[in-house]
Amino acid sequence: MPQNGFETVIGLEIHAQLLTKSKLFCGDSTIFGDTPNSHVSAISLAHPGTLPVLNKEAVKLAIKLGVALDCTINQYNYFARKHYFYPDLPNGYQISQNAAPICVGGAIPIATATGIRHIALNRIHLENDAGKSIHDADPENTLIDLNRAGTALVEIVTEPVISSPEEASACLAMVRSIVRHLGVCDGNMEEGSLRCDVNISVRKKGDPRLGTKVEIKNLNSVRNVKRAATYEEARLTRMIENGEEVLQQTRNFDADTGITTALRTKEEANDYRYFPDPDLPPIIVTSEEIEEIRKSIPLLPHEIAQELTHKYGLGQEASSIISGDDLLYHLFESASVLTGQHAALANWLIGPLKSLINEKGASSIEGITAPKLVSLAELTAQNSVSFATAAAKILPEMLSGNEHDALAIARKLNLLQVKDTDALNEWIDQVLARFPEKVLEYQKGKKSLTGFFAGEVKKLSKGKADIKSAMEILSQKLNKQ
Ligand code: ADP
């Protein structure tokens, strides 16, 4: 948080590569990771005399995203040339939209502690991507791969209304789950299908004017958006407090050090010399087309989250994690009709399964079907095996072996918790006998020692004592002695 009466203002520019098979203005494939320069027709190379032809699927996807985010669809929109020099931009200009973007207004719904907050959008426009310069493959030269040149992007531009690094990252996370959920973009940030620029400024609280912004380019994860914004928020606040002048800059974030550095300082607005692209006719969208697309839009993640809270009583965090990931949501949906243990289902999904997806990718939990998940949830809900033990031992066995039932695995691995009073009594008596001085301390009033005794019982039983039952017996014994 910025100190001493300052406030942070953030606006995001998010580029999402549309899930079209071919590029925005030609038939070249958009497949990721192929041999460099293997999908480069004369149009991708911008040979003189070639003409772009618009990919209609890209237009549909942009409208789909716009309708989902409550934008106004601009029924007469058109492309403009945005001129600048990049070695990997063969035309010498980008085909983008300026005066008439395809979507205007709208909002990104994000979950906050106090409910849904709508982050206002300025616009969503269509444009083509540049190629890639590769600086580290050859010691002498920069290499260029133009496979990506010309792929279809939307740029989602928010208003400067985001007020913290946490909100900024929540915004990007929400965009990622929405575009995935709609099938508009694969949301794969490591491959660059989704990238985010963070514009950030700091001003005195209550000042109606915006402070001078800096722009941090090309952040490639939700976490790095938060890290970069947090670093920059502190740096800008310090500068303003010290009376230093903030320069309008473009900055780079180094994920290894967590630090931003200046790339270039903008002295004045860039002059891109935008003008309508004479090679491309305007895009005319009919009301029927918009309505047709509107009908195809499913419930959005934040609506699903509300449903999960109301229908199953899940907490806000669990609801928003599950609704934000289609894989988790579909598992929950199909498992929740097979059991009443909805909270335990949610714990499995947002804990061990989500960690596996994060670490090893979605395919790592392919082996988990709804019935398997249900057997895990019932096992831990009934406290037959502790959650930690089940996650560490039963889940891996279920993923690698043939056994489908968590209880059967628990039996096979001898993990079932012991609730048997005789066994518990014996462990507890041993522990109390081993620590007579602690028993005295307890009886003199140090009631917090119950936790210590329970821990020792757990150790002695090698994790198999059912702790809830053990605690009951423990407190009976301690208070009697
Ligand atoms: P530019 O012309 O430099 O690209 P724009 O006005 O088009 O600037 O805005 C680009 C992005 O920067 C938008 O997401 C907008 O919300 C954000 N932005 C603009 N001014 C500020 C500011 N002073 N502080 C934070 N973000 C800002």
Ligand code: MG
């Ligand atoms: Mg910009």
